[in-house]
Amino acid sequence: MSLGRTAGAARNPAQPLRHNRDFLLLWSGQVVSTVGTKISGLVYPLVTLALTGSPTKAGLVGFAFTLPGLIWYLLAGALVDRWNRKLVMMIADGVRAIAVGSIVFALLAGQPALWQLMLVAFIEGSGGVFFQLAEAAALPHVVTAEQLPAAVAQNQAREHGASLAGQPLGGLLFQLGHVVPFLTNAVSYLASLGSLMLIRPQFQQPRDRPPRRLFTEMGEGIAWLWRQHLLRSLVAIAALGNLAIGALPLILIVRMQQLGAPSVVIGLLFGLIGGGAVIGAVLAPWLQRRVPARVILIGSLWAWTALLGTLATLPNVVAMGLVMVPVTLLAPVLNVIVAGYRYALVPDRLLGRVTSVHRLISLGLSPVAVLGAGLVVSHLGSIPAFVIAAAVMALTALCAVAIPVVRRAPNVDTLITRTNELDQHASSSASPATQT
Structure with a gap:
């Protein structure tokens, strides 16, 4: 669809x-x-x-x-x-x-x-x-x-x-x-x-077939996502990357406390990060039209890698905020592109199931990331924790570069056009049999 x-x-x-x-x-x-x-x-x-x-x-x-x-x-x-x-x-x-x-x-x-x-x-x-x-x-x-x-x-x-x-x-x-x-x-x-x-x-198209067993329908969403190479790869990349991003808030809080920042300053920094994400969401459609999707997909991962590594070297909270805000602009842009792929490729009858599998896999490791961050910070300190998070993100970026379907990912508009052409061709090919 x-x-x-x-x-x-x-x-x-x-x-x-x-x-x-x-x-x-x-x-x-x-x-x-x-x-x-x-x-x-x-x-x-x-x-x-x-x-x-x-x-x-x-x-x-x-x-x-x-x-x-x-x-x-x-x-x-x-x-x-x-x-x-x-x-x-x-x-x-x-x-x-x-x-x-x-x-x-x-x-x-x-x-x-x-x-x-x-x-x-x-x-x-x-x-x-x-x-x-x-x-x-x-x-x-x-x-x-x-x-x-x-x-x-x-x-x-x-x-x-x-x-x-x-x-x-x-x-x-x-x-x-x-x-x-x-x-x-x-x-x-x-x-x-x-x-x-x-x-x-x-909020949905008419359903043209009776529902089947619930577990069968759940499995259908999993199987469809597994067969779709681009979305499957993006979900795996998101899951790995979220190990680093999910750990970041706790590491940031501990590091800022070590630098002597009071709670109000820590809150202000997180407010700046949230504000940067809002600006990124506003700019997302404009950037999506002007920058190739594959550049945003891979470039944002390398940007996060550089950010995590840089945070380990910064001497004060002001410097941390200055480098955090520009990179957080990229997260909503990346999310808009991935959502665009999902809407372009997933049939309406499967959209809820595929989205649920996507979210479960991509976000399911976040609790593990927080737990791991706590253990690493407790035993090694905040600076090694930043370095480890940067290494995880670098591995994520390398995986994205190594996967051909991600490295050559088309723009969402191009993918929509291809999908529509395939649908029209399939409809025209089926019409004689229907008339017969």
């Missing part, structure tokens, strides 16, 4: 994205709810510490919030392709609003139990997995093919912007009262639910 046939062909292809009412509804609703989710990521440990004084219990609640990504991705991908995607998103928002609202009532009535905090955190994280996969699969039905790169870039900006604003906002709301951030988050999910109800297009 080509990108051109998947993405809203009935709408005016010349229409600017800012005039696409349905996308604006989806995007604005998700700005609000994504900020709410980022608030939760900070507030769950804070409220647990405030109520129990136990870092171990705070860690359990935080673990419950992140665990659903490892548990549900494959199953959720299959169900998103089988069920009505808009309904999945609406139910996810409604369930999350009710779950977070229960914490509001528990705080007003007294004190929530640890099991309730863990259960609500798990429910909220689970709803996020289903919603994210359904939204990713639905996007080509809300925008046209021409608008899709800009839409993916705006979603990247939304995610990074929410991270930039959500955690400081969560801390501020928590200072106003323990109940305030949870109430704000519950309202954010209701706002997202309201925006979804106003969106007109369906």
Whole structure:
């Protein structure tokens, strides 16, 4: 299924994205709810510490919030392709609003139990997995093919912007009262639910065959990704590279503390990094049109390698910020290109499943990266940890150079044109038999 046939062909292809009412509804609703989710990521440990004084219990609640990504991705991908995607998103928002609202009532009535905090955190994280996969699969039905790169870039900006604003906002709301951030988050999910109800297009093509066994459909997504050489290679490269990138925040924090930076300065540096990512997301469509995709794919890996190696040599936090921000611009551009390949190559009926496999593999090693970073920093120090991370990223870049399908990766627009031509040829070849 080509990108051109998947993405809203009935709408005016010349229409600017800012005039696409349905996308604006989806995007604005998700700005609000994504900020709410980022608030939760900070507030769950804070409220647990405030109520129990136990870092171990705070860690359990935080673990419950992140665990659903490892548990549900494959199953959720299959169900998103089988069920009505808009309904999945609406139910996810409604369930999350009710779950977070229960914490509001528990705080007003007294004190929530640890099991309730863990259960609500798990429910909220689970709803996020289903919603994210359904939204990713639905996007080509809300925008046209021409608008899709800009839409993916705006979603990247939304995610990074929410991270930039959500955690400081969560801390501020928590200072106003323990109940305030949870109430704000519950309202954010209701706002997202309201925006979804106003969106007109369906979020998937009609299904022309009955569903099969669930595990068979899950396996179909895995098998399809395995047979698609470009996407399979990009997923493997992302998984290896995320071992280094996933370790970076912890190494940075330890190194900046060693350099005498107070917590507020550390927060400001991470804010600058988030701001750089937002700028990169805004520039992504422009860069994608002007720079060959293979140059961005391979060049960004070498840039991250150089960054990680350089960080080990810098004497102060200001210098670290100056070298971090330009490189973080590249991450959203890279994500937009990879998403473009996925939308161009994956049939609509498989989009949720292939996206779930992609995310599970590429992000599944992130907890291992954090654990490994902690061990390396504890036993060897932060500077050797930077060097090891740089070595892992250099290996990732060498793998990208060594894989022909990545080294010769076409631009997304070129790939879309080829795919459309193949689809048209297949349709014209099949038409005589159909008429007979």
